[in-house]
């Protein structure tokens with residue numbers, strides 16, 4: 001079984017959490033692509049979707065699923081998205097696909113966050129995967145210097161502009177023992193839009209694709 005097979009199995013398992021007539025939040029990434037594909041069978045049961053990226057929006061629309069502005073949605077029952085790393089406490093690093101800010105906004109609104117991953121994403125401590133930080137372009141060098149003071153090694157993700165018109169710094173060499181505090185510290189740097197730590201608002205349910213099938217962590 002490949003890593004992609006495991007992603008697909010986790011993504012398909014998420015469909016059963018969707019209630020008829022609901023509006024769903026949809027993340028970004030290769031695991032979410034499998035999830036959107038799995039929506040084909042139930043697309044007529046959905047009242048619409050809120051999307052975290054232009055890529056997911058295009059895929060949802062191609063299936064005939066209406067994509068709604070988050071501002072027009074009073075509440076959101078469920079958000080489904082992948083992760084780059086996740087701990088047993090359901091704290092995550094996200095943003096490998098540069099969609100972290102919209103992902104974090106939708107996750108904040110949603111009542112339930114379902115994280116879909118293959119088992120390579122499970123880690124004891126966050127930080128091996130470089131932590132993405134979305135930054136206003138003119139603040140890039142200043143933010144990089146502030147991140148150095150926090151003990152991380154920021155690297156400018158060349159050639160990437162987020163859907164919000166900003167840039168990404170990937171922060172290497174962090175051993176993140178207190179993700180809630182680091183999330184707060186990074187967001188307090190002027191010029192940071194948000195960072196890829198999802199600790200203050202972690203996942204509620206994790207669906208893990210493994211060789212043996214899909215494990216559910218509630």
Ligand SMILES: O=C(CO)[C@H](O)[C@H](O)COP(=O)(O)O
Pocket residue numbers: 027028029030031032081082083084093094095096097098099100103
């Ligand atoms: O946070 C994300 C995008 O910004 C993705 O959820 C994360 O990068 C995982 O991606 P994939 O499903 O391709 O492994």
